Amino acid sequence: MGDHDAMTTKIDIQHLSVEYHRGPERFTALSDVSLTVREGEFVCLLGPSGCGKTTLLGAIAGFERPSSGSVSVDGRPVAGPDPRHTFVFQDYGLLPWRTVERNVGLGLENRKLTRPERQLTVDRCLDLVGLAAFRNHYPDQLSGGMRQRVALARALAVDPDMLLMDEPFGALDVITRARMQDELIRIWQACGKTVIFVTHDIEEAVYLADRVVVMAPDPGRIKAVKTVDMGRGRDRTDARFLTVRDQILEIFEMKNYTEVEFYL
Amino acid sequence: MxxxxxxxxxxxxxxxxxxxxxxxxxxxxxxPTPMQVLRSGWELLADGPLVTHIGTSLARFVVGYAAAALCGIVSGLLFGWFAGAWRFVDPVVQILRPVSPIAWTPFIVLWFGIGDIPAVAIIFIAVFFPVLLATVAAVGRTEKIYLRVAQNFAFSRFQTLTKIVLPASFPQISTGLHQAIGTGWVFLVAGEMVGAQSGLGFLIIDSRNNLQPDWLLAAILVIGALGLLLDTAVNVGEKQIYKKWGTTTR
CATH class of the missing domain: 1.20.5 (Single alpha-helices involved in coiled-coils or other helix-helix interfaces)
Structure with a gap:
């Protein structure tokens, strides 16, 4: 739950830049990004493609190395991928030769757990995403929404303190996506993990986030950070919801002002 | 159908x-007429030598093929995984691969003598290279996302190899294994024509020496039929593998 009074810093990013070398060319994916995220906060990284939001998520996950600046989690610089900071991929990253159950248990296989202990965790996570009945199915036999729930269960099984989600619902249809959003919020409220969620969908960001980090391309940078001061169980048609959405549209300079004048 | x-x-x-x-x-x-061949084939079968020859050939095939497949997969996994080492080995393989295994027979006979070994060694050479190359290619094509998942869960290199890379490569490796079955069977007969005293290849040579064209054709038909049978068996096995591994191999 977004406990706004507890100010424990979870992620601390200072003047982060990430550059890629493509032959002789240099490409700046992220330029001078600074951001802090509180423990238990739900933050959305929002922006068009090429704004470096996935690179930023990758830097927090330890997949990308900073060219300059720093990324710290729990006060320590990120040295590499860590099971406590679990990545959820847009393409799910499920292993097609394993059943749902064995996919969910993947991250537990290098831990010192007995078989019943492991099974207990897998069962609990399958229940959490409502897929207990599909434990013996293979990923190919599931819909996109179900696959993403398997991926979420697999991420939760290792009991991370942070979920790093890279456009996880991007490939889903609108109705499935709305359901997954509600489910994610429910799970987040139940276990209080920090969530960083990358999306290019403004409504999705406003629906999910405590704060929306608005990013812009060329070079990738943070343009604005918008706090969504609304409780949970948000209504997408509520006036306050629309106001926040419009404010973000304004940041992207996508709002048509002349039309508003005629409207009056 | x-x-x-x-x-x-x-x-x-x-x-x-x-x-x-x-x-x-x-x-x-x-x-010889088809009827003559059928009659001779039946005689060979009824009197016993054909069954013995088939048994011997299949045993050699299984030994040579299994050894080559095992060596090909294991070394393919290692070279695919340590791509730097593969750059040293690749040119050597590319030179050896186009050489027909038959070309090695004089040396094989010199080194190992006659008997079972030449046939087994020739199947080994015929099967090893395609399996090795298929495995190296398959490992190199492992989806990056799977490797990231493994990294994220802090898998060791060995765990990544056994839990992720090997199963992810398996459909492609099995295609290589399948193709190698046909090649191996073709070269088995050739191998048995060199110094062997039994097997279907020997039956061919023996028929020639005895001026028995009906035996010769019967042996050819049996070799063809068994090749078809082996291929069908592998096809069925492969379908099961694809079913289990999912239709998409990504």
């Missing part, structure tokens, strides 16, 4: 008819 079988049967019947006409037209020492 019904029409496929039916048309296949018509094709074979036509071939038999043409064969029979040709046999009647020419000397039966040059071309």
């Amino acid at each position: 019904g029409t496929k079988v039916w048309k296949g049967a018509v094709g074979i019947a036509l071939l038999l008819a043409m064969w029979h006409l040709a046999a009647v037209r020419y000397d039966s020492v040059l071309v």
Whole structure:
């Protein structure tokens, strides 16, 4: 739950830049990004493609190395991928030769757990995403929404303190996506993990986030950070919801002002 | 499926008819009739030598193929995984691969003598290279996302190899194994024609030496039929693998 009074810093990013070398060319994916995220906060990284939001998520996950600046989690610089900071991929990253159950248990296989202990965790996570009945199915036999729930269960099984989600619902249809959003919020409220969620969908960001980090391309940078001061169980048609959405549209300079004048 | 079988049967019947006409037209020492071949084949089968030859050939095939497949997969996994080492080995393999395994037979006989070894060694050479190359390619094509998942869960290199890379490569490796079955079977007969005293290849040589064209053709038909049988068996196995591994291999 977004406990706004507890100010424990979870992620601390200072003047982060990430550059890629493509032959002789240099490409700046992220330029001078600074951001802090509180423990238990739900933050959305929002922006068009090429704004470096996935690179930023990758830097927090330890997949990308900073060219300059720093990324710290729990006060320590990120040295590499860590099971406590679990990545959820847009393409799910499920292993097609394993059943749902064995996919969910993947991250537990290098831990010192007995078989019943492991099974207990897998069962609990399958229940959490409502897929207990599909434990013996293979990923190919599931819909996109179900696959993403398997991926979420697999991420939760290792009991991370942070979920790093890279456009996880991007490939889903609108109705499935709305359901997954509600489910994610429910799970987040139940276990209080920090969530960083990358999306290019403004409504999705406003629906999910405590704060929306608005990013812009060329070079990738943070343009604005918008706090969504609304409780949970948000209504997408509520006036306050629309106001926040419009404010973000304004940041992207996508709002048509002349039309508003005629409207009056 | 019904029409496929039916048309296949018509094709074979036509071939038999043409064969029979040709046999009647020419000397039966040059071309025995289908009936003669069938009778001789039945005699070979009933008297026992054919069964022994088939058993010997299949045993050699299984030993040579299994050894080559195992060596090919293990070394392919290692070279695919340590791509730097593969750059040293790749040119060597590219030079050795186009050489027909038969070319090695003088050396094989010199080094290992005659008997079972030459045939087994030739199948080994014929099967090893395609399996090795298929495995190296498959490992190199492992989806990056799977490797990231493994990294994220802090898998060791060994765990990543056994839990992720090997199963992810398996469909492609099995395609390589399948193709190698056909190649291996072709070279088995060739291998047995060198110094072996048993097996289907020996039966060919023996028939020639005894001027028995009916035995010769019976042996050829048996070799073809067994090759088809092996291929069908692998096809069935492969379908099961693909079913288990999912239709998408990504």
